Amino acid sequence: MIHIIGGGLAGCEAAWQAARAGQDVTLHEMRPVRPTLVHKTDGLAELVCSNSFRGDKLDNAVGLIKEEMRRLDSVVMAAAEVARVPAGAALAVDREVFSREVTARLATERRITIRRDEVTSVPPPAAPGDAIIIATGPLTSDALSQSIQAFVGDEHLAFYDAISPIVLADSIDRVKVFRQSRWGRSLRRDTAGAGAARTDAAPVAVAAPVEADGPACGVDDGEGDYLNCPFTKAEYDAFYDALVAAESATVHDFDSVQFFEGCLPIEVMAHRGRDTLRFGPMKPVGLEDPRTGRRPYAAVQLRQDTLAGDHFSLVGFQTQIKWADQARVLRLIPGLEHAEFVRFGMVHRNTFINGPKVLLPTWQTKTRPDLFFAGQISGVEGYVESAASGLIAGRNAARVAQGLAPLAPPRETAIGALAYYASHADPKHYQPSNITFGIMPPLETPPRDKALRKQALAERALAALDRWMR
Ligand SMILES: Cc1cc2nc3c(=O)[nH]c(=O)nc-3n(C[C@H](O)[C@H](O)[C@H](O)COP(=O)(O)OP(=O)(O)OC[C@H]3O[C@@H](n4cnc5c(N)ncnc54)[C@H](O)[C@@H]3O)c2cc1C
Numbered sequence: 147m148i149h150i151i152g153g154g155l156a157g158c159e160a161a162w163q164a165a166r167a168g169q170d171v172t173l174h175e176m177r178p179v180r181p182t183l184v185h186k187t188d189g190l191a192e193l194v195c196s197n198s199f200r201g202d203k204l205d206n207a208v209g210l211i212k213e214e215m216r217r218l219d220s221v222v223m224a225a226a227e228v229a230r231v232p233a234g235a236a237l238a239v240d241r242e243v244f245s246r247e248v249t250a251r252l253a254t255e256r257r258i259t260i261r262r263d264e265v266t267s268v269p270p271p272a273a274p275g276d277a278i279i280i281a282t283g284p285l286t287s288d289a290l291s292q293s294i295q296a297f298v299g300d301e302h303l304a305f306y307d308a309i310s311p312i313v314l315a316d317s318i319d320r321v322k323v324f325r326q327s328r329w330g331r332s333l334r335r336d337t338a339g340a341g342a343a344r345t346d347a348a349p350v351a352v353a354a355p356v357e358a359d360g361p362a363c364g365v366d367d368g369e370g371d372y373l374n375c376p377f378t379k380a381e382y383d384a385f386y387d388a389l390v391a392a393e394s395a396t397v398h399d400f401d402s403v404q405f406f407e408g409c410l411p412i413e414v415m416a417h418r419g420r421d422t423l424r425f426g427p428m429k430p431v432g433l434e435d436p437r438t439g440r441r442p443y444a445a446v447q448l449r450q451d452t453l454a455g456d457h458f459s460l461v462g463f464q465t466q467i468k469w470a471d472q473a474r475v476l477r478l479i480p481g482l483e484h485a486e487f488v489r490f491g492m493v494h495r496n497t498f499i500n501g502p503k504v505l506l507p508t509w510q511t512k513t514r515p516d517l518f519f520a521g522q523i524s525g526v527e528g529y530v531e532s533a534a535s536g537l538i539a540g541r542n543a544a545r546v547a548q549g550l551a552p553l554a555p556p557r558e559t560a561i562g563a564l565a566y567y568a569s570h571a572d573p574k575h576y577q578p579s580n581i582t583f584g585i586m587p588p589l590e591t592p593p594r595d596k597a598l599r600k601q602a603l604a605e606r607a608l609a610a611l612d613r614w615m616r
Pocket residue numbers: 151152153154155156157174175176177182184185191192193194195196197263264265266281282283284285286287290307308309362363494495520521522523527528529530532533
């Protein structure tokens with residue numbers, strides 16, 4: 147029997163994989179018996195913030211890891227396909243459809259039993275034939291967090307992230323905003339092509355398109371079908387001044403709090419300098435306002451959040467400003483003057499262990515081969531990465547229960563590189579990571595051209611995975 151604690155992205159994927167490997171699984175999910183501060187439903191695999199799984203092509207590492215997961219029979223990828231909403235070259239989903247689909251697939255798998263209970267301590271060593279996976283995510287309940295802390299020692303860390311607001315589509319002023327993908331990279335035919343935008347705005351470095359394997363909830367991935375709110379310089383200055391003067395909900399000393407760099411609150415970025423946002427989530431590069439024929443001075447992008455298109459989230463706009471101030475400041479964004487907020491941005495806890503101190507690349511703990519960590523708590527970052535770690539942990543828990551040696555995927559694969567990073571990075575400065583080509587081993591003879599290099603890395607990864615699966 148495999149006991150999996152936590153029915154999020156990682157726990158559900160692990161349960162599916164272990165059951166498919168022939169093991170009986172009990173999946174313990176504490177909601178709705180004990181809610182978290184952020185989850186809104188009692189559904190499994192609820193996406194708590196962005197509805198985007200990011201890039202879905204092999205020219206970025208998160209697209210590659212998705213393809214690997216599909217080849218490994220991922221339930222998360224299968225459900226995401228059913229719940230897909232238009233997002234250009236990215237994979238975004240209707241979060242309710244997605245959660246419903248994962249829940250239904252697990253509920254109909256006869257080897258999986260779903261129990262609604264909170265596990266309050268790290269279970270004792272399992273009997274032969276059993277294994278345990280802890281996949282309780284960034285909002286692990288307090289009692290279990292304390293027990294994990296006692297188990298791993300001082301390496302058990304906690305730090306903070308912040309999430310973006312969501313607005314009602316009907317409340318967006320469509321006369322002011324325009325639909326366009328950065329660099330005209332939309333897959334939709336009805337979208338105005340952006341091309342290389344002209345500008346008379348202040349100097350903004352014209353960069354290459356931002357890669358879709360960037361941070362999960364940080365700056366947008368440069369792809370997809372976005373509504374863009376264009377700023378003039380005067381509008382940007384007014385917005386900036388209001389933002390830096392706004393009251394923050396919990397944290398006043400911006401330097402003393404440790405945020406994940408990819409998910410910095412906008413006010414933290416703004417305090418770093420007047421133009422910091424224009425090089426981050428408000429960067430205008432690759433956009434052309436069809437009303438002026440020019441690149442705006444700055445822009446906020448809105449991404450469709452539901453299948454029906456009735457909610458849009460502000461891309462990369464996570465914030466912890468107090469809600470009254472937040473509404474006032476965000477309504478200074480052109481097109482959002484009358485915005486109605488479905489959800490405000492907020493700060494949240496993010497609990498994770500120091501992977502390199504605690505874990506093997508099989509996602510087992512170094513001290514107890516029957517005990518695994520997976521998902522955000524294991525020290526990875528992001529929906530896809532969490533599910534990917536659960537996928538390997540689930541397979542390996544099944545192998546341990548069957549008396550077989552667990553297997554680490556080859557480092558040349560994205561899913562193997564992630565496991566290697568989480569178990570081998572420098573423990574002194576450990577930070578959870580999204581999957582990037584940068585954590586994969588370099589090619590022996592890398593092509594000079596960046597696109598060809600990425601293609602070669604992806605081809606090498608998929609060939610290595612296919613050999614490993616045989
Ligand atoms: C507010 C917030 C915003 C985020 N925004 C993004 C984003 O935009 N994009 C992104 O990719 N990632 C984001 N993340 C990270 C995100 O949480 C992870 O990517 C992903 O949800 C992690 O999956 P998981 O399975 O590890 O954890 P979760 O999906 O959180 O699942 C863990 C499950 O364990 C349950 N649980 C907790 N404690 C117990 C217990 N003691 N007993 C039983 N069950 C328990 C919880 O109820 C939960 O259902 C965000 C996280 C938070 C908290």
